Amino acid sequence: MESQRPGDLAQQLGAIVGEENVLANDIPEAYTHDEAIDLPPVQPLAVVFVRSSAQVVELIRWARATRIPIVARGTGTGLSGGARPAREGIVCSFERMNRILSIDTGDLTARVEAGTTLAQLEQALDGTPYFYPVYPGEMSATIGGNIATNAGGMRAVRYGVTRHNVLGLEFVTGTGTALRSGGSYVKTSSGYDLTQLITGSEGTLALVTEVLVRLSLRPRHRRLLLASFLNFQDVAQAVVAISDRGLEPSVMEYMEASGLIAMAQHVDINLGVSAQIMSEASAFLMVELEGMHAGTLDAMTADLIDTLVSTASTEQYLLDEHQRQELIRAREAAFWTVKHLGATTILDTVVPRSKLAPLFDGIAHYGRTSDTLVVGTGHVGDGNVHLSLFAADPQAGAATAKAIIDLALELGGAISGEHGIGVAKRQYLLDQIEPDRLALYRSIKAVFDPQDLLNPGKLL
Amino acid sequence: MESQRPGDLAQQLGAIVGEENVLANDIPEAYTHDEAIDLPPVQPLAVVFVRSSAQVVELIRWARATRIPIVARGTGTGLSGGARPAREGIVCSFERMNRILSIDTGDLTARVEAGTTLAQLEQALDGTPYFYPVYPGEMSATIGGNIATNAGGMRAVRYGVTRHNVLGLEFVTGTGTALRSGGSYVKTSSGYDLTQLITGSEGTLALVTEVLVRLSLRPRHRRLLLASFLNFQDVAQAVVAISDRGLEPSVMEYMEASGLIAMAQHVDINLGVSAQIMSEASAFLMVELEGMHAGTLDAMTADLIDTLVSTASTEQYLLDEHQRQELIRAREAAFWTVKHLGATTILDTVVPRSKLAPLFDGIAHYGRTSDTLVVGTGHVGDGNVHLSLFAADPQAGAATAKAIIDLALELGGAISGEHGIGVAKRQYLLDQIEPDRLALYRSIKAVFDPQDLLNPGKLL
Incomplete structure (x- = not known):
């Protein structure tokens, strides 16, 4: 240079x-x-x-x-x-490249420039019967950034992650070639799926300039239940029971009791949970149902309560609409809460749903035996666990983080469920990736960006 | 050599x-x-x-x-x-590599060898509360073949195509490198998504040896409605009305009246449609609803009938369970029906949903002005139209096919919604693909298969 x-x-x-x-x-x-x-x-x-x-x-x-x-x-x-x-x-x-180019309610699509934020898109759709369901909890995030990390969030359990809601891209590769991929259709079998390859590639293959997303019908009604549990194993079992019931929750989040308390304090809400339950419970499960008809939704809610009662849940709280919005907002702000409290590492590992119980066991073990406080919340319906680590000694914190990631991988999981690898998780990836896979990734990278100009030193 | x-x-x-x-x-x-x-x-x-x-x-x-x-x-x-x-x-x-390796109802996954047929998997899941929802209509097809073409089918409107239901692969590239991709989780942001890149690549990048699929909860009840329409434009409008109602049909198929008559004859069913409607109607829409509770489903069915009555549909028929199964079976066998009748070309173009009406217009025009009979059916909820062309003169048939594909592309669609490009549609792809995109496809191909040993002369 x-x-x-x-x-x-x-x-x-x-x-x-x-x-x-x-x-x-x-x-x-x-x-x-x-x-x-x-x-x-x-x-x-x-x-x-x-x-x-x-x-x-x-x-x-x-x-x-x-x-x-x-x-x-x-x-x-x-x-x-x-x-x-x-x-x-x-x-x-891409902050200044943020126009909403079209909203097509006939095709259920929106075409936006990559710098469009989720908040902008939501504002443009406000008052229509449609919404963009990917909800990573930070509405100031851009759609282009969501493509880069394949952002997920609370509603992924029902609507999928970014990957499942992006239909097409306009992008420029590292050779300066501008191309479009995909289109206003959900299915195609007409060539390699560049949209899917670029989604989640963290800006290492191409710069995404325009995104075509799929819109969903906005539910008219929502209900939020909060259920308390004495331990995490019981939460994991309840998740399976709810999913097997066919209720298709739009949110299924677990929170450690200490996390719920911190969150509730951070946004100052009263959830009506008794002091006794708060002191006994180890974890809470937050389940949101949604629908177009209030009557049907009430029947589903009753079914959900019955299902929870049949599990080891100790109490169930049906929140009112104000509490529902506040708790969702608190969960959204969870990152800011733990940052404010001085978290030193954030993890977002994902494991097969059936492996949540051993993962929780392991996390509790590392929490007890290392000099690190580990507080969890997460998209438990997807096996995606968000952990905040608090360590006075950065070395101890890093060792605990590595132990938890190793355990997740051992259980058949992956390093990151939605934040991406970037720089923060790159060493974990390089430590465990098979050489053949890394070679393949690097060859794909070289096709798109032979001079390694796009986001070098990230992901791979 | x-x-x-x-x-x-x-x-x-x-x-x-x-x-x-x-x-x-x-x-x-x-x-x-x-x-x-x-x-x-x-x-x-x-x-x-x-x-x-x-x-x-x-x-x-x-x-x-x-x-x-x-x-x-x-x-x-x-x-x-x-x-x-x-x-x-x-x-x-892969016919003899067809073991079902595991079915994990905790994780909602099945791991199968690539030669496992859809029928085998369905048999293994029979009696469980779960099923594999990809239903291209040919149960003797293998899961590996479904991966190759990104197979879709009738239920894609609710469950997505193969791409949305495959979580991981084991595959061998053209360099003889065996790798696994993905895992028993719905979401990950941990590297390039090789599962998605290989799905739909028609055996040109790697030979898939093992597939991890996602299972869904099997609905307990289904209802099928058949609605008649005087013209195709009215069908396209009804599709939007039903989708906007939030009923999430599991099947939304249109059939030309002549196609419905041929199908009904082929499997010998009586749908109870009056002779007058049969003679007047140009097209039928077949809408299936499903659910876990009969009561809820009945309410949804009433809502669907109300919705259809509010459209230009001339009659609505709620089929009994026997008729429902027979009509689904007839639709499944549609390919065999048209093959038996001597169809000379099969198309499966896809267009944005809002472009169905102009596509239908164009198809009718080509049907009238060329020496080709064009009979349509299709997954209309996805904008995916299946056409059977009958031409005495192969040249005339090919010209009509090309005109229809060109129209679909002009309307923002794609050549194939689910059958793939293979050999049959390769020239159409090569005729319209931008040189930069083809170069990118070929470079990706060269990474996986530098000697062009895997399915040469297909797709690209």
């Missing part, structure tokens, strides 16, 4: 995107990291705000010539460092 | 799979084609029945050394020639 003076650089980049869309001096601190809590920031050479696919093509051509790497960034809400700048690299921000 | 005498070849292959698993002389005619109706057969050098992943690895190593291509085959039920042998190539049959 030839060394570049900031002045030259800003000029070259300004020629591509307009000088008002380049930050080369006094780059705000926010652009040196994402929300991963245990990673040092990295200063980029510049931040470029692209506004069109054509500009992205030009930017990548420039990067090919200068060999300066590019890291795509939405609003920087990622939790694994995927959007952390590369050293001596450029941040390509 | 060095020329091989059949004796040598049989011996070499026998050393890999055992001589009882090699056919090199008197190869049955069935192995020279699949069920595509307009393709000439191709004689393979040999048919090899593999029984393990290790044998597949050995077979591919042998192919690399001899440069003899390999075409994977399940039970040969494909409709696009994807399993047609390569000239001077070997057929790798």
